[in-house]
Amino acid sequence: MPPEVAHLNLQLLQTIQTMKQEGLADDCFSSIYLLKEKIDDHFFLEVIPAFCSDTRDVLKSLAEMMIKQDDNWDYDQMLEYVYKIKGAAVSLLGRTSRMAEACSAFERAIINMPSKEECSKALHQAQREYEAVEAKLHICLTLERGIVLLSSMHKP
Secondary structure (H helix, E strand, C coil): CCHHHHHHHHHHHHHHHHHHHCCCCCHHHHHHHHHHHHCCCCHHHHHHHHHHHHHHHHHHHHHHHHHHCCCCCCHHHHHHHHHHHHHHHHHHCCCCCHHHHHHHHHHHHHHCCCCHHHHHHHHHHHHHHHHHHHHHHHHHHHHHHHHHHHHHHCCC
């Protein structure tokens, strides 16, 4: 492995370790990263943008739904949205990630005697956790793009 690739790979592994230490991801995320070697070099590059785009869209839809439906919220629809982002967070980041935990709290806020105040708090917490993990995921994406680019330049 060329030294430039090794350096970027080390930075990426350190970023993933930091994410785990901060509770943004667990071992599931490391396993997803390692799948790229078995499946496709571009796997990681495809999964992160899809997760970010889908999660951002669903959180936006939830926020819009909560604003537009001042008096009569559709809790069933909200729950569907929460299940969607929770499933994505668990699949990519792991069950114990802060994003997954925030989604679980949101789910409980909807199921246990829905309160607009509790649902609003839960949405804001999910948005904060998403913003925190999104920043780290973009670092991972940038590093992985560099690894793929430099690796392709050194292939015979």
